[in-house]
Amino acid sequence: MTSFLQNIVNALQWGSFYALIALGYSMVYGVLMLFNFAHGDIFMVGAYIGFFVSTGLVALSALGALTLPSWLILTLTIIVAMFLTSFVGMLVERIGYRPLRGAPRASAAITGLMIGIILETGNLALLGAQRVSFPALIESVTYNIGGVFVTNKKVLIVVVSLLLMFALHQFVQRTKWGMAMRAMAVDFVVVPLMGVPLNTIAALTFALGSGLAAAAGILFGVAYPVLDPYMGILFGWKAFVAAILGGRGSILGAALAGFLLGFIEIFVAAIFPSTLRDLIAYSIILLILTFRPHGFFGEAYSAKLRL
Amino acid sequence: MAESTNNSSAGRKGLSVRLGKAWEPFTKVPLLGWLLGILVAVALEQLVGTPLAHLVGLSKIPVLFGFVIVLKQPVLLPGTLLYILLIYLLPVGLVARLGAALTNKLAARLLQSPLWVSAIVHVGLLYASLHMWADISDYRDLVLRLTLIAIILTLSLNIVNGYMGEFSCSHPGFMALGAYAASAFTVIFFVEDKVFGSPLLPPALGPFLFPLALIFGGVISALGALLVAIPSFRTRGDYLAIISLAFLFIVKSLIENLEILGGPRGFMSQPDWANLPTVFIWCMGSIWIINNFVSSTLGKSLNAVRDEETAANAMTVNTRRTKMVGFQFAAFWAGVAGGLFAHVMRYVNPGSFGIQKLAEMLAMVYFGGLNSVVGSIVGAVGFNLLSEALRPLELFKWIIIPLLLILVMLYRPTGLIAFREFDIANLLKPKRKSEEEVEHAIATD
Numbered sequence: 001m002t003s004f005l006q007n008i009v010n011a012l013q014w015g016s017f018y019a020l021i022a023l024g025y026s027m028v029y030g031v032l033m034l035f036n037f038a039h040g041d042i043f044m045v046g047a048y049i050g051f052f053v054s055t056g057l058v059a060l061s062a063l064g065a066l067t068l069p070s071w072l073i074l075t076l077t078i079i080v081a082m083f084l085t086s087f088v089g090m091l092v093e094r095i096g097y098r099p100l101r102g103a104p105r106a107s108a109a110i111t112g113l114m115i116g117i118i119l120e121t122g123n124l125a126l127l128g129a130q131r132v133s134f135p136a137l138i139e140s141v142t143y144n145i146g147g148v149f150v151t152n153k154k155v156l157i158v159v160v161s162l163l164l165m166f167a168l169h170q171f172v173q174r175t176k177w178g179m180a181m182r183a184m185a186v187d188f189v190v191v192p193l194m195g196v197p198l199n200t201i202a203a204l205t206f207a208l209g210s211g212l213a214a215a216a217g218i219l220f221g222v223a224y225p226v227l228d229p230y231m232g233i234l235f236g237w238k239a240f241v242a243a244i245l246g247g248r249g250s251i252l253g254a255a256l257a258g259f260l261l262g263f264i265e266i267f268v269a270a271i272f273p274s275t276l277r278d279l280i281a282y283s284i285i286l287l288i289l290t291f292r293p294h295g296f297f298g299e300a301y302s303a304k305l306r307l
Numbered sequence: 308m309a310e311s312t313n314n315s316s317a318g319r320k321g322l323s324v325r326l327g328k329a330w331e332p333f334t335k336v337p338l339l340g341w342l343l344g345i346l347v348a349v350a351l352e353q354l355v356g357t358p359l360a361h362l363v364g365l366s367k368i369p370v371l372f373g374f375v376i377v378l379k380q381p382v383l384l385p386g387t388l389l390y391i392l393l394i395y396l397l398p399v400g401l402v403a404r405l406g407a408a409l410t411n412k413l414a415a416r417l418l419q420s421p422l423w424v425s426a427i428v429h430v431g432l433l434y435a436s437l438h439m440w441a442d443i444s445d446y447r448d449l450v451l452r453l454t455l456i457a458i459i460l461t462l463s464l465n466i467v468n469g470y471m472g473e474f475s476c477s478h479p480g481f482m483a484l485g486a487y488a489a490s491a492f493t494v495i496f497f498v499e500d501k502v503f504g505s506p507l508l509p510p511a512l513g514p515f516l517f518p519l520a521l522i523f524g525g526v527i528s529a530l531g532a533l534l535v536a537i538p539s540f541r542t543r544g545d546y547l548a549i550i551s552l553a554f555l556f557i558v559k560s561l562i563e564n565l566e567i568l569g570g571p572r573g574f575m576s577q578p579d580w581a582n583l584p585t586v587f588i589w590c591m592g593s594i595w596i597i598n599n600f601v602s603s604t605l606g607k608s609l610n611a612v613r614d615e616e617t618a619a620n621a622m623t624v625n626t627r628r629t630k631m632v633g634f635q636f637a638a639f640w641a642g643v644a645g646g647l648f649a650h651v652m653r654y655v656n657p658g659s660f661g662i663q664k665l666a667e668m669l670a671m672v673y674f675g676g677l678n679s680v681v682g683s684i685v686g687a688v689g690f691n692l693l694s695e696a697l698r699p700l701e702l703f704k705w706i707i708i709p710l711l712l713i714l715v716m717l718y719r720p721t722g723l724i725a726f727r728e729f730d731i732a733n734l735l736k737p738k739r740k741s742e743e744e745v746e747h748a749i750a751t752d
Contacts, residue, residue, distance in 0.1 A: 106474055118710065
């Protein structure tokens with residue numbers, strides 16, 4: 001029982017990363033019907049920007065230029081990195097997606113994929129092959145709750161992720177911009193004719209998703225402090241599976257599917273030999289998709305693919 | 308303002324006119340002439356290549372048209388250019404131009420017999436040139452074989468992503484299935500192996516039964532494709548993309564857990580049967596069969612399903628069956644390519660069939676062009692040569708190639724040569740004017 005609860009705690013943390021990344025995929029897919037294959041690498045870029053910001057702040061504190069408590073450094077890091085990474089997202093949209101608005105959707109997916117490779121290689125070329133380690137901003141404290149070990153980092157990660165998801169939900173449901181995004185998700189041909197600026201909404205969608213990916217990257221850095229340029233690939237592709245599993249454009253669905261993916265992976269690894277993790281986890285997902293081909297919250301739609 | 312634009316456009320026009328003038332003598336050269344020219348050039352390289360390379364200051368024959376040498380040591384640029392000019396450009400140009408009258412006659416004569424005779428002569432000439440070219444170094448041989456395999460892979464992915472208009476991510480998985488199945492087949496039947504024991508059949512039979520191994524690999528991956536096809540073709544939409552992605556993860560993980568196939572360490576001791584002629588024959592065969600497939604009724608119904616599924620259904624196309632058959636057909640060829648790949652490298656491990664391979668294959672398809680056999684060939688050859696030629700740049704190779712592909716996507720969103728049909732008869736016919744055309748020209752004069 002305790003090991004079960006322990007796994008739930010671990011899965012919540014692991015699922016938070018998937019959920020935050022999946023949200024970015026899901027929004028781009030929902031609003032623009034496009035795959036953003038650069039998203040995993042935007043997560044990586046976010047983690048690296050977070051690394052630079054936090055290292056800079058820690059160095060400034062150490063020099064005595066400004067005295068900041070470490071929780072404030074972390075908060076500042078998350079905010080600044082989310083802000084900066086959202087510009088990376090907008091840049092990706094501007095370069096790789098906007099010029100291809102009238103083109104087949106797959107072409108835009110390919111440019112996204114290629115921008116992702118450029119981001120990885122560019123990082124490798126700029127920073128060299130050695131991995132960087134994320135500064136330890138918060139002291140790890142372990143609580144023992146009835147035999148289940150919960151670290152303050154895990155609590156922090158899950159709470160921050162849930163807060164961000166809630167904020168996103170509020171943004172999409174309550175603001176005018178969010179309404180425009182939802183309208184675009186229904187029909188991105190007619191809605192722009194009603195005076196909704198397509199380019200602005202597209203950039204906003206990419207910016208929001210990238211900001212969340214950056215947050216995921218920093219939280220990942222807090223939990224697993226070693227960063228490398230290729231960390232985004234596998235995370236990105238798996239979160240992509242989660243995003244579509246959640247249903248087209250459904251924020252709740254993407255978040256739930258992200259957590260579900262985390263749960264499946266952690267529990268499979270706990271019960272079976274860990275080498276079987278991907279095999280069993282993705283077989284389960286294949287089964288789910290066989291019976292619910294539109295994901296959890298996706299509506300059955302017959303989209304005419306533009307190729 | 309207007310004048311200056313006029314001037315510049317006139318200047319550009321002048322250049323293109325001049326280029327066109329320079330090219331004009333060559334417009335009458337048939338394909339046969341070019342192939343003959345290439346054959347002469349590679350024969351020349353074999354005869355005098357090494358001394359000539361020494362003469363222009365190179366230590367040995369430039370293996371890949373001098374790209375690698377020039378990128379490593381830019382000082383050698385003039386020598387390399389001279390070598391390329393003397394060995395390749397000059398002989399090809401001369402033979403093609405001077406022999407044009409003869410080759411046109413020959414091509415016309417060949418076309419009087421059935422088309423396949425002419426096609427075989429052309430393919431034979433091509434093979435002779437490639438064989439001699441690859442004879443110079445093992446590196447050329449390897450690059451050539453891998454490029455030919457890449458052609459099969461690109462064609463196979465193009466069936467799904469181009470002709471069918473879906474987005475498949477599972478092709479590395481099919482390739483892995485084919486590679487492991489074919490390897491297991493040859494190792495169990497023909498090779499003395501630690502895991503599988505002594506061969507079940509005399510190894511001397513092996514090279515003759517090797518096609519069976521490849522077909523076995525193809526069939527296994529076509530069966531694996533059912534796992535993707537059954538759930539994803541029930542509905543329309545992008546579900547193929549993730550179901551196939553999940554399938555890729557499953558296959559990779561499955562192979563990693565099969566200790567009998569080497570697990571994560573990989574599987575080796577495949578016999579060396581995938582030599583250049585074998586790979587070449589399989590590649591030409593796949594081009595021929597896939598070209599026939601996509602221009603058959605089934606191939607056309609694939610296009611119909613892509614363009615408008617409802618309408619296709621109303622026109623009595625069995626959409627589900629069409630998609631399943633198309634997908635499995637593609638998976639079969641990916642499996643065959645995988646089997647060839649395993650026997651070329653003589654070692655496979657699950658890591659070589661991951662996301663990286665997927666990105667590479669997608670790049671080849673979209674670089675060359677969707678919905679086009681020629682496009683696939685151009686994409687595979689171009690991408691492979693480029694990635695070998697840029698190898699000295701190391702890291703920056705993976706910035707230049709993606710940038711190039713982004714540019715291709717921005718200016719030609721469906722690839723360089725998309726939606727073009729491959730007309731063999733037109734390709735092989737002589738390039739001189741037919742008699743009616745000549746008479747018509749005289750009459751109008």
